[in-house]
Amino acid sequence: MLNFSLMGAGRIGKMHAGIIDAHPDCKIKFIYDINKDFVNELSSKYAATVAASSDEALASDDIDAVLIASATPTHTEFITKGSGAGKAIFCEKPIDLDINKVNECREAIKNTTVPIQIGFNRRFDNSHRKLQQAKVANEIGKLEMLIITSRDPEPPGIDYLKAAGGFFRDTTIHDFDLTRFILGDDPVVQISAFGDALFDKNSQQVKDLDTAMFILKSKKGVLIHINNSRRAVYGYDQRVEVFGSKGMVISNNQTPTSLERYTNTSTNEKEPIHFFFIERYEQAYRDQFNEFVKCVEDKTKPLVGFEDGRNALIIANAAYQSFESGKVIDIKF
């Protein structure tokens, strides 16, 4: 049995609480949050103890692992202290929005041997994963193009936007990680980024973007396109396409049911695709946690580690450089 401290009892913390609790080998021992209402409610639901301090939650002898789902600026501190106390760490993305803080944390944890997993959930989606496996198995031959379409159903509120660190670091960072996952040992070396705030007043107000497009190039010459929007009225649009010398594999969108409608004006009409990440990546969230538990139990290395979190942020930063300068930027990890 693995005992957990859960850092953060907000929206994403609640989701993780449900996942930990449902795992037959895991128990939530402590929950920590600065919001007393949130932490009391969640602790009572899962019969967990409200941690008196973050330090208690991170270093108690009663726990084996820490799941960090608190506000982004707390991530590096919690990673450092938790791993320093010998606890296995699962940390939601991003590690931090500031590469300097990430680098300091990296330095601080360089000798740790506990598993540290970053929450890039899409790597665990069955469809995306099978696409990646098809690429690895050489099914499409030599990879030449990768195309990721990733659009949210609706923009977040202005408070979220203010804290999110910008569209590329908050949203596209998932696609940058997915790109790295699919490319494997072939690193991206260049990026060109475009974007605009075309429709969302909140994004316009905080000088963020709501629409973006990217081209990246890998060392071996693979061309990668990513496009993002903060609003797709038909649902959470998540498509991945790999194209190579022997063919193409697409991980396509998914609808909640397999219904098709035929009327006098249309045929083959399906329902809107899954509304958002909670619905679309339910299996992925569960499986990334199962995988983390396995790493802890088997003392193996996580599939998505601290370096993956750092590298995705470096690409996001290069994307901003390109967007601001109007130039193709060389990416240095």
Next chain:
Amino acid sequence: MLNFSLMGAGRIGKMHAGIIDAHPDCKIKFIYDINKDFVNELSSKYAATVAASSDEALASDDIDAVLIASATPTHTEFITKGSGAGKAIFCEKPIDLDINKVNECREAIKNTTVPIQIGFNRRFDNSHRKLQQAKVANEIGKLEMLIITSRDPEPPGIDYLKAAGGFFRDTTIHDFDLTRFILGDDPVVQISAFGDALFDKNSQQVKDLDTAMFILKSKKGVLIHINNSRRAVYGYDQRVEVFGSKGMVISNNQTPTSLERYTNTSTNEKEPIHFFFIERYEQAYRDQFNEFVKCVEDKTKPLVGFEDGRNALIIANAAYQSFESGKVIDIKF
């Protein structure tokens, strides 16, 4: 160059006129129709001669072949006279609605050597044909089930209904022939037929049906299902499914374009499928004629002959027997 007489200048005659005219090796020499306006208009369009009589059209030394697209009751006479005069015959389905007249005609032409092709156009549709080839090539293994969905977009007028000979002989006859085409040398031996006039007032008035379902069984035990309707609001629904020990092949519906729409209420929405047989089977009509011309030029046997026309009618008659008696009927050819 093959010179044709065209018997019949109505809707289906006009369509065939266009097909003959477009063929580089063919010319319309005579057109015959009892409706003077129709025949004059069509003859002038294709620079053909208005035949003074059906006999002139059928026996003139100037012609090589006769395309019969006149009213059904004239078919057997025109087949007999035309083939008697040594002309190759292409005759629209059905040969006749009365099996006795068909049998008399069969007797009359038993010694003819000219090609006689019946207009079961669906055998020439590229998709249905590839499905049949997949079956022949043993792609699906041993055939076990065949399912045909065949629904018109809208009911015909009452005048058409009065002359059409009933739903099974007019419409399902195409599906009976398609069944025989796909089964190959395994004849159907039993049939059970259901039907009703559920919505079409004209069908109700003339005691015809607008909705029907059939099960047939072949000698080797293959089960066949056919369903028909006179009104599908989304277009001309034409699907064929073969199922066997190694898999399934479906010849699915077709839309005029490859457009897909995504809105806040639906995804993957395509346009209505092709409206009716003229649009859906354009390629099939053209290719059945090309095939006929090839038979005449190469002196080979047509792919769909007089016996096919007769056998489809025999199945339709057995279907009526089943429908009226509430029993499974043994089919005798």
Next chain:
Amino acid sequence: MLNFSLMGAGRIGKMHAGIIDAHPDCKIKFIYDINKDFVNELSSKYAATVAASSDEALASDDIDAVLIASATPTHTEFITKGSGAGKAIFCEKPIDLDINKVNECREAIKNTTVPIQIGFNRRFDNSHRKLQQAKVANEIGKLEMLIITSRDPEPPGIDYLKAAGGFFRDTTIHDFDLTRFILGDDPVVQISAFGDALFDKNSQQVKDLDTAMFILKSKKGVLIHINNSRRAVYGYDQRVEVFGSKGMVISNNQTPTSLERYTNTSTNEKEPIHFFFIERYEQAYRDQFNEFVKCVEDKTKPLVGFEDGRNALIIANAAYQSFESGKVIDIKF
């Protein structure tokens, strides 16, 4: 908290045990099975008590409800005794293979007020249910045709076949129930049945069937087609199509992922559909149980009751009469 006795610790009993255990309001108190190994293993897994006798399991004061997943011949006895003891009953399909035993049970329980739900899981599948709702909401206008394709991936072993009561009572019974679910208050009144043992040696040996087709007609004239096979190499083929005056709705097959492959010989290639009912109807099994628990808690009538189980069996019996006589059979409930 609802305490359950689980009758039967075989394959389907194990599946239900997992579902009961996962429900936050439910607990397995007793498990009964004549197979000591099965019952010991399952009881230990869920910390349940091995019932000393079926009577203890059915009548203990410690339990509120009985889930019957034992061999079919025990169903009526367990229903009668359990409901007689005031326990809510969830019973797997079929109630029994013998209509006389079903009628005796019906008589015995006629005054009971406890909820009795029969395990026709497909009614709870999200896609099939939305199709039924679309019909109820008049989306397709007046229903005219219903087509159910229902094919297992592979035949069961001979022991299963010997006890199963025949293809129509074991397998098609689900489709008969689905038909009744979709038709609502319009009862089926006629049936014509065809079948054969085309490929499965075990089915041939026990004089059962492996391939079947049916046409049913409802009081209002709706035509229904069902086709069944015991072996579809591409997976568990489960399709439902409703066709009416204003359009068509299809509940189509489902693949585990949304992957599509494109090669030099094919495009749009998806994975095989779900292998069998455990995978395909996972959500439906869970939701039918949730619904049952709700009925018990809210003291409401189950969505699928004893009469539904009996009526489906009556249709299956009529199907056998038709199959054996070669006649269309009138169905009397």
Next chain:
Amino acid sequence: MLNFSLMGAGRIGKMHAGIIDAHPDCKIKFIYDINKDFVNELSSKYAATVAASSDEALASDDIDAVLIASATPTHTEFITKGSGAGKAIFCEKPIDLDINKVNECREAIKNTTVPIQIGFNRRFDNSHRKLQQAKVANEIGKLEMLIITSRDPEPPGIDYLKAAGGFFRDTTIHDFDLTRFILGDDPVVQISAFGDALFDKNSQQVKDLDTAMFILKSKKGVLIHINNSRRAVYGYDQRVEVFGSKGMVISNNQTPTSLERYTNTSTNEKEPIHFFFIERYEQAYRDQFNEFVKCVEDKTKPLVGFEDGRNALIIANAAYQSFESGKVIDIKF
């Protein structure tokens, strides 16, 4: 009746000859080509006269219109002379590979009133055109993203490559024009281009590219992505996607038949899509010619004029500038 001179009797000239000949209002009067075998064969097939010189073909009193399908370097001369002689001009794309020659031609014809149409056939494809109409009709709301996937089935030979003017001017130019067609009065203002010769030895040898990706931005902020390959093993991949505030419309790929295969390893498998442009854009080639004839007969302006040809070339040139400099380039028309 419109009498045509056809300039060029090579592959694309032959295709156009067939289209002119099939048009009921058109006749090929002269054919000109420096290759005597080609011109003799084609002239004899269509009973046309072999033009003694290009001047005869362009200026004969017997002709009304000129279809230019000769080598690219001859286009501007033939446009200038033909239109100077008062003939309507249909010219295959591109006008020329050198913007200076295009500008000289533009100056030379600035006072002409004859219709001059450029062969950007894709604007006439029924699916792409309906997508554009959906955008114009505001079906997707405000356009925010446009994504074009355009991949050839196999690379051309080295001789073609040497004369083609580079991947962007030869191939992507179609996508640049399609972009302009869909954007309507909102001009593209920026471009970022990436490319490589990843697999084609001939492209490598002549320092051309076989794989490319682009991002363009319009004045109103619309982001456009284009990706190209010279080799897609599954056929001629031609997809267009428009995304906006109210939804998305996709013009998807097309297969020759509507066959779907199901086996023990795959489902929904379709045939490879159309092999190449001759098959995929057959309807578009025919309709662009019909449209041209209508312009001539009705004395209206062509839907795709000289300026469209010039503007597409200007974008292609900017794309090369971006590719070579690693910078985002401002496009000036």
